[in-house]
Amino acid sequence: MKIEAVWARSVRLSNTTLMTSYGSNAVERDHLxxxxxxxxxxxxxxxxxxxxxxSGERAPEMQRVAAEVFAPALLGRDALDMEGAQQALRRALPHHGATKAALVSALFDLQGKRAGLPAHVLLGGAVATQVSVAGALGIEPIEVALQRVAELRAAGHRTVKMKVGADVDRDVRLVHAIREEHGFDVRIRADANGGYSVAQARRFAREVAEARLEYFEQPLAAHDIEGLVQLRASGLVPIAVDESLFSLQDAFDIARRGAADVFVIKLIKLGGLHVARKVVAIAEAAGIRCTAVSPYETALGVSANLHLVASSDVFAHDSELGVGVSSVAVPGVRELSFQGGRLVVPAAPGLGVEMPEGFFAPVAA
Structure with missing residues (x-):
């Protein structure tokens, strides 16, 4: 079964994002x-x-890379040879994880349709039919954040991720304000996006210790693995890695050095489902828990993550998959089922999400 054609299209969609330690939010985003x-x-x-x-990628350039570099690498290949396809993409051009992730997801979708099986079965498991999802708070005034927590809880979310890393004092106050208002009925995780120094991260962890955070995500710069090791050894809070985890080799090194309790799995970092499942296997072997994160994708991208989560019980934390973080949709694409804080894993063959007829007609690779 040979690959005969590859199409790519960049689309700009309304999609409000969160204020983080990287900077301001956006009201529109380009999707590949x-x-x-x-x-x-x-x-x-x-x-x-x-x-x-x-990651340095932008969708308009991704469309060109997909058409001019990756499509020729895939054309004529056996569509069932996932490892061969992944290696062909690697040889064609390094990095470009989000572009590769899109193509690998398409191959899993195709294979599932051919086999009459949902993608999570191809990934090796069917341990969940529903996936609990967390809500998120940007860096915003405390009173605004508290109102947002109340709205998320009313929608069924039981875990809240708060962006931190710009002001330790404000961040500590917000953690305690959430605990005071909601008690321990809501789980809290904090994500600094590498915005803290070692001293700031230690201070934050120490001053919120009684609040019992679910975990502290990327407190330090991506390269500071030794700093993460030391912070984790303090025992103040479980440590999650995101910006430090971009490859299979990163996962192995982090696990070997004992730098994390949790892997944040993003397909756009790792180059797609195939490599992500290998990272999950490292986590399984090392006793590291995982969280799937894909906050700003449409139903198609979210579905790929749902299938990954359904393939392994190492995903012990609520995922961050669109709902509760952002809301973005392609006209004509059916939304995923969400109820009571959970997304339903598609049971249809492949990823379980179809694109509108003619969606790719203008652009062929």
């Missing part, structure tokens, strides 16, 4: 969508919505 077709007419779809400040 791809389709991969085989000679028998089977078509798989994938999404790779980048975080430019995070």
């Amino acid at each position: 969508f791809v389709a991969v077709a085989t000679e028998d007419g089977t078509v798989g779809y994938g999404e790779g919505s980048p975080l430019p400040h995070f």
Whole structure:
């Protein structure tokens, strides 16, 4: 079953994001969508919505890379040879994880359709039919954040991720304000996006210790693995890594050095589901828990993450998958089922999300 065609399209969609230690939020974002077709007419779809400040990719350039570099590397290949496809993408051009993630998702979608199986079965598991999702708070005034927590709880979310890293005093006050208003009925995780110094991170962890955070995500700069090791050894709070985890090799090194309790899994960092499942295997072996994060993607991108979560019980924390963080949709695409703080894992073959007819018609790779 040979790959006969690859299509790519960049689309700008309304999509409010969160204020973080990186800077201000945005009201529109560019998303990359791809389709991969085989000679028998089977078509798989994938999404790779980048975080430019995070990985350096932007969707318009991703569309060109997909068409001019990655499509030629895939055309004529066996669509069932996932490892071969991943290696072909690696040889064609390094990095570009979000673009690769979109194409790999499309291949899983295609394979699932051919086999009549949902993608999580191809990934090796079916341990969940629903996935609990967390809500999120940007860096905003405390009174605004508290109102947001109340809204998230009313929508069924039981975990709140708060962005920190710009002002330790404000961050500590907010943690205690949430605990005072909501008690321990809501789980709290804090994400500094590498915005703290070692001293600031230690202070924050120490001053919120009684609040029992679920975990403290990327407190230090991505390169400071030794700092993460020392902070984790303090025993003040579990440590999660995000910006420090961009590859299979990163995962191995972090696990070997004991730098994290939690891996934040983002397909756009790792190059897609195939490599992500290998990172999950390292986590399984090392006793590290995982959280799937894809906050600004449409139903297509979110579905890929749901299938990954359903493939392993190492995903012990609520995922961050669109709902409760942002809301973005492609007209004509059916939304995923969300109720009581949980998203339903699609049971249809492949990823379980179809794109509108003619969506890729203007652009062929």
